[in-house]
Amino acid sequence: MEKIMDRRQFLIRTVAASSQLILPPFFDRALAFVENHGEPLLEAPVEPIKTLYAAYREEGVYWIIDGLMPKEIPPAITWREYFLLTGDDVVSGIENWELEPGQLDEPMGYWVWETYWCYNLSPNAIATRYLSDLDLGPEFGSCGEAKGEIRFWDAPMITSDCRWAEIDDLLSLSLLQNRLNELGENVSLEVGGEFN
Structure with a gap:
């Protein structure tokens, strides 16, 4: 069974001095x-x-997004554009989606496009894919020298076509930016952005 949530913490680099743990200046x-x-x-x-x-979502939870959320889902692309975007072979795509060749340049059905966009192209999906590929830290609770938390959600409900990364507190946002810096990612994190 595929995991629908992955929880990680940020490893705090520590120095032992006379058997006492000293947290780093950051x-x-x-x-x-x-x-x-x-x-x-x-x-x-x-x-x-x-x-x-x-972006503040609700109840103190921040979603990490790559770019600002659009007010609505962009218009559906054509089936031909979809096959180019996904790298699918057009002939196989027509067969798999049970299309007629004349439908290639017609827009995809709204629900098919919405599902694809939310899961792959939305600002939250792009940020989640980017961050989950990085070595941000150990799994939650697996290391005593870790603080904060980031959670990666992947379509957690049967009707969900969404994935996102979320953080519950301001300290964890600080630790995420610090870890991105340690990894040399040259990426900034800003608090802002709205959900519609």
Whole structure:
């Protein structure tokens, strides 16, 4: 059975001194910043090549998105464009989707397009695919030297055609930006973006 949720934490680099655990300066600064200012400490690269947004969703949860959410799903593409986009062979695609050759340049059915767009092309799907491929840290609860949490959801309900990454707290947003910096990703994280 395929996993519908993957939980990871951010590994906190530590130094042992006289048998006491000393948290690194970034963790201390981030925690103090969140407590004093009520916002995450986001030390973005000077010239990022990409910006991810932490968009407030509901009940204190932030979805990580790549670009701003459109007000509505873009218009459906044609079947021919779909086959080019997915790399499917046109002949096999026509057969698999039970299409007539004349339908190739017609727009896909709305529900088929919506499902594909939400799962593969939406800002939340793009960010989820990008982040889940990175070494952000260990699985949740598997390491005592980890803090914060990011969860990756993959169509968690039978009627869901969506995937997303979510974070519950401002400290975890700080730790995500810090980990992206450690990995040399040259990606900034900003709090903002809205869901319609």
